[in-house]
Amino acid sequence: MAQIILVHHARGLTDGVRALAEQIAAGGHTVHTPDLYDGRVFDTDDAGLAHLEALGDEFLARGIAAAAEHRSASVIAGIGAGLRPAFKAAQTVPAFRACIGVSAALPLNAYAPLWMPHVALQLHLASRDRHVIDAALPLARSYAATAEKPDNPADLFEYDTDAHLFMDTTDPGYDPALTETLVRRIHELLA
Template identity: 70%
Template sequence: MSQILLFHHALGLTDGVRALAERIEAGGHTVHLPDLYQGTTFATVEEGVAHLQQVGMDEIVSRGIAATAEYRQASVLAGISMGVCPAFKAAQTVPAFRACIAMSAALPLNAYAPLWMPHVALQVHLASEDPWVKDEDLPLALSYAASAEEPDNPADLFEYDTAGHLFMDSSTDDYDEALTDLMVQRIHELLR
């Protein structure tokens, strides 16, 4: 079974992120939850984004990379929204990982290195009507999912019919249990 590093979104390490980790663990996996905000959580996206801007994305990514050294047994990365940045950085620069799961965000495949690591499978989960992703992230993810040529290293994109950016976080108003069930099922399929 897989050991997974799951990086939280801009609201912090919420109860909803912890619940998502438990649902993934129900498939027999272990999910580690590095706290990139060092204990702070926020009730609104505006507050969380303001904190992110104060801390800086470079620092958040550095904290994520430090977590990969702490959890050396992990072979899968996952990130939700803001957490996709450290997940992508580690997937592109740390050879130990076999898969990267991006939820509610997508980055260029060369965001942190000239090429995507060929041995790292990529799975992307985006809400098709999410105003945070539909104009940039979704077209980007469509382009690299369509161009995945290696059958052993697919870039799989899954779209969900919702505008809820954090549809997988049960502690937010965006939460959709049925869509989260489907997403977790797809994550379990990848991990198998």
């Protein structure tokens, strides 16, 4: 079974992120949830994003340090802003075999000239999410459009909701059915 690092979103390591980790772990996997905010959790996206901005490059550095701390992990995942350190680790640490992005997408060459060919990429985006609709969703769709090409490792799954954090039990947009689908798809990747 897989060892996974799950990097939290801009609001911090919420109980909802922990609950998602437990659901993934229920498939027989070990899920590590590093706290890149040193215990701070924010009630709103704006407050979390302000804290993230104040941290600057430190957030990315903490995420890479967490990836280095869990050397046995072969999968790294990030929710929202947490995809930034997950992507960087997936592109620069040879041990990772998969990267899972939830509620975010980045260019395949964000941190390296080319995506690592041995790293599978799975993206999960809400199709009406205001945070992703203008940039991340079209980018992810462009990956899906070229999925038949051997140099494209990406699979995109879209969810019919406008809730950015539909998988976080602490968010008003939490959707248990969509979360169950998301977890099932992650388990299929890990199998």
